[in-house]
Amino acid sequence: MDLLAFAIERYNYWIFITLMMMGLFIVIARGNLIKKMIGLNVFQTSVFIYYISIGKIAGGTAPIYLPEDLKARMAHGGDHAPLPGKDAIGAGAIRVDESLHGGAGFAGNDLQSLAGKAAPPEGAALHSAPEGAANDILAAPPLTIEDHAGAAGAAADLAKAAAEIVYSNPLPHVLILTAIVVGIATTAVGLALIVRIREAYGTIEEDELEAADDIAEFGYVPSKRGLPEQRAGA
């Protein structure tokens, strides 16, 4: 049961793994070059989702610096925390300053305090790592993404209050913006190549391409696979 909960709490990773495997399978199993490109895209997108999910904090906001707001909050100090048992929020506000420089560490610390968990920073294996804390918060009942979306009473209030000071870790998102650009460029180059292949060979099916190359090189198809008649020339 615990294992199941453990698995479900990390649903973002399951999405990532499923998509990644689907993408890889399409790349390997499909003979049509366009389908290969799509598979490659699915594969890359899965990595985008992985990166985005490790930086996401439920209720966290975009990391935008608001000087006056920050000053006001600094003046209020710990009193600002509106909910009992969540004094950590005040501490979080003070730490915002750091967050501008060290997104990663900040996100982790705050999350842990927000979740009301006394997880020690150097705690058990995998998910006590700073970014792993994203999972802690996903697991904490009042703060799941669904609750936030559903605007469920106190949870929504807390999320709102938290949103004022809790930032999603921007670094993975920025990194993946770069990777998305790279992915688009790769897709564009790939599709351009496919167009050229189609012009040169008259087909974009891998089997037929191989057969056409074999005919051009040897005059026959060494690997007989019951292919349709080939267009050897182009």
Add this chain to the structure above:
Amino acid sequence: MTQFLAQLPVLPIIIPLIAAPLTMLLPARALKGRIPCLFATLVSWIAFAASAAILHSVATAGPISYHMGDFAPPIGIEYRIDLANALVLTLVSGVAALAFPFSYASIRAEIDDHQLSMFYAMALIAMVGLLGVVITGDAFNVFVFVEISSLSTYALVALGARRDRRALTASFNYLVMGTIGATFFVIGLGLLYQATGTLNMADLKIQLAGRDNPMVEAGFAFILVGMGLKAAMFPMHLWMPNAYAHAPSAVAVFLAATSTKVAVYVIIRFTYTVIGADFDFAGAAFEYLIAPLAVMGMFFASIVAIFQDNLKRMLAYSSVGQIGYMLLGISFGTEQGLAASLVHLFNHGLMKGALFMAAAAVAFRVGSETCDGFRGLARRMPWTAAAFIIAALSLVGVPGTIGFISKWQLLSAAFDSGRAWAGFLIVASSLLSVIYMGRVVELMTLAPAPDASAAVREAPLSMLVPMAILVAANIYFGLSTELTVDLAERAATSLMGAAR
């Protein structure tokens, strides 16, 4: 002047990066397309001069840490240059500085005139990407530069389509495999980032200390597989022979001498600087996975090379085998093995560059890329043939050439670390390279020239001079090992020291 020198580490990147789009604007048809070629050559020479200056500075004054935009390292992007990257940096920019002037005659014959400016722009970008991978100390930056170089490489390979449409499918396969490799690398980086919250290599090393958990192991595995794909590590080499065989000859010269070596460098960097010796799994991965694969690659690829008719494809398969030597050297896990690996990385770049240049010169004059084109070549193109023979001897490992130095280093590393079997396997697979190189040398020297021989002249000077310089380097570094071996040993010491 000091102000200028302070910016030295970024020059090999920033100058070609700015020059590349400018190259695209240069007229391709005026003066027989010489303008973009000369401009790109000039830029590559500047990059080489900067790299050599960096190497000199690192060798005398120790590692350089350059902060991009003056943001301090763990947050900002750092260019961290120690001897290992300085050596590879010099190799890449040096080969580029020779490949650009060399490419002029060859590429004009193989692509359309109006593509010349584009070609040189892309070649510069490919060079920037490779230099960037080597120079950077930021893990994600490595991915960005890998993709910069890969994307332009896909286009460069596809340019071979005018001669042979198979360049298109080869390029497409390279794109698919290369993207999978790069994406694996990013997944690995993501896992390491999730474990540590940092992307700076030196900082990663500090943060990872004592965190031997499955996440880090998985991250390392992803990085190893991703870069193994890029490095054409056996059995992930399938994209390479076709890509090199069908790419324009000048492109093959540059890629064969640099791109896979850079990927091997990244493997070294991540194994020693990022993961370090604390982690048993890295050692285990090398002992039980990389070493057997390296040996299989050495033999399998060499045997396949023997049966290749297309010379460039044969050389590509030979590269797969040579990558095996480098990985075998790393897998010893000793300082000596690492030094041997670095020496071979450097030396192999020089000899494969020279061999591919000779192949390109033959393709340019004879118009054939098959071994048949080499028939009686010694009489028709004596200089090219001589260059090919010296480089081939170097590949085999004859004393007096760089091949001997790297084989010697590898052998002594193998025996000193108690791996006599590896030593014997290295020698045995070298014998295979005698067979495939000897076959071509025999055709060149002993076989009679075909009838059309009268029409074939020696390659133009623009090809001969860079080829001669590379061949001279093959001999020079084979006799004077100060630069390569000493630097590689010091680099290995510092890498191993950092790993501990």
